[in-house]
Amino acid sequence: MGFTFKRLSIPEVILVEPKLYSDSRGFFYESFKESDFFSNEITKFVQDNVSHSINGVIRGLHYQINPKPQAKLVSVFNGKIFDVAVDIRKKSPTYGRWVAEILSDENHRSLYVPEGFAHGFCVMSKEADVFYKVSNEHSPENERGIIWNDPTLNIPWSVKKPIISDKDSKLPLLEETENNFIY
Numbered sequence: 269m270g271f272t273f274k275r276l277s278i279p280e281v282i283l284v285e286p287k288l289y290s291d292s293r294g295f296f297y298e299s300f301k302e303s304d305f306f307s308n309e310i311t312k313f314v315q316d317n318v319s320h321s322i323n324g325v326i327r328g329l330h331y332q333i334n335p336k337p338q339a340k341l342v343s344v345f346n347g348k349i350f351d352v353a354v355d356i357r358k359k360s361p362t363y364g365r366w367v368a369e370i371l372s373d374e375n376h377r378s379l380y381v382p383e384g385f386a387h388g389f390c391v392m393s394k395e396a397d398v399f400y401k402v403s404n405e406h407s408p409e410n411e412r413g414i415i416w417n418d419p420t421l422n423i424p425w426s427v428k429k430p431i432i433s434d435k436d437s438k439l440p441l442l443e444e445t446e447n448n449f450i451y
């Protein structure tokens with residue numbers, strides 16, 4: 269098996285560690301393999317995304333509601349991010365709780381964020397190139413979000429002056445959002 273999967277304190281969120289092959293040229297690792305990923309729990313990924321961000325950027329907290337929810341497999345190929353997943357499934361015992369991991373081009377880790385979670389990250393390095401697979405295609409009409417600094421979430425972004433999109437600066441609090449994730 270080329271990967272190790274570590275379930276976090278919200279067990280549906282999984283930290284993925286690849287097997288790295290280093291030699292005098294550099295390194296190689298498999299970043300994804302359907303047959304290895306969570307056996308029957310893998311959601312089929314249908315789209316790949318790339319975003320480039322400078323230091324201090326916060327993107328998120330974003331999600332898509334049913335019928336186009338998105339599970340995400342988030343990886344960083346340049347730089348370092350603080351990557352956050354928030355449980356927004358109404359009847360979940362961990363509703364409103366979040367988990368976070370540092371993903372970087374040094375630790376080569378990926379974070380699996382299931383459907384029913386909001387996702388966001390901040391850039392800790394000079395810049396960051398984030399690559400992520402999603403389990404449903406982009407659906408603007410089903411896009412929703414939560415404001416990055418929601419006091420009930422109290423996420424320690426550790427960014428002094430965050431660089432946020434105009435759209436993200438207007439996102440609602442979790443308590444103001446409506447979503448159709450039950451479990």
Ligand SMILES: Cc1cn([C@H]2C[C@H](O)[C@@H](COP(=O)(O)OP(=O)(O)O[C@H]3O[C@H](C)C(=O)[C@H](O)[C@H]3O)O2)c(=O)[nH]c1=O
Binds near residue numbers: 340388389
């Ligand atoms: C997400 C997406 C966006 N776009 C277009 C729409 C906008 O014209 C432009 C930038 O979109 P946005 O500002 O929503 O990009 P991010 O702020 O990086 O959004 C992402 O950031 C957080 C971290 C996420 O988890 C989501 O995957 C995603 O919402 O790309 C597309 O054409 N396809 C897409 O799948």
